Ligand SMILES: Nc1ccn([C@@H]2O[C@H](COP(=O)(O)OP(=O)(O)OP(=O)(O)O)[C@@H](O)[C@H]2O)c(=O)n1
């Protein structure tokens with residue numbers, strides 16, 4: 001019988017939030033008195049199978065502490081999202097975790113039911129699993145000047161990736177290392193796994209699981225997140 005998976009969450013939280021144009025990096029912005037990072041951490045703790053949370057931070061923004069408090073450790077992030085994720089994954093492997101569930105600090109509205117489903121699917125597949133949503137709107141490719149349509153793009157079978165994304169920890173660490181932490185195509189964990197020949201499973205996401213990227217997004221998450 002296969003061993004029970006040991007699951008840790010990895011939260012990349014070392015970004016600068018340049019598109020948000022705020023004084024404070026977006027993961028430290030507060031909505032209803034709690035930071036986006038706190039919401040993201042509490043969201044992944046909603047499933048008791050997540051035994052520990054590794055948060056990858058920029059030391060200029062947040063102290064790094066080897067000491068873990070309430071099943072949370074802060075580890076050094078990196079220059080790219082992939083480098084931050086890899087740092088968290090390597091810490092998880094060092095502490096004996098078999099699987100890692102990666103979730104953006106900038107996605108505060110993850111519903112608990114989606115978390116449970118992606119874990120269920122991810123641990124039962126060698127390919128792992130990600131949360132994603134089918135593309136809804138018509139898709140257009142523009143001319144390079146970004147003002148004129150060059151052509152429409154068929155949207156059949158196209159999905160927008162969200163997080164969480166869950167994989168066997170060692171496979172993901174090898175995949176990210178192989179593809180390279182500076183590779184611009186490495187925008188999520190699944191893309192590293194795909195480059196190694198894996199086909200991660202898709203789990204239906206939600207608009208509530210929006211990534212706060214631009215200033216307008218904050219108004220939207222304020223309506224989704226409930227004041228505690
Ligand atoms: N070097 C980096 C870059 C990003 N992230 C994290 O990756 C998540 C998703 O990335 P994104 O929304 O692109 O965040 P930023 O890189 O901070 O934003 P921007 O691209 O606008 O600068 C965020 O939780 C962000 O903190 C990270 O841990 N380390």
Ligand SMILES: C[C@](O)(CO)[C@H](O)COP(=O)(O)O
Pocket residue numbers: 081104160161162163187188189211213
């Ligand atoms: C991982 C991700 O959130 C999935 O949608 C996304 O790819 C992060 O990309 P970004 O360029 O860092 O916003």
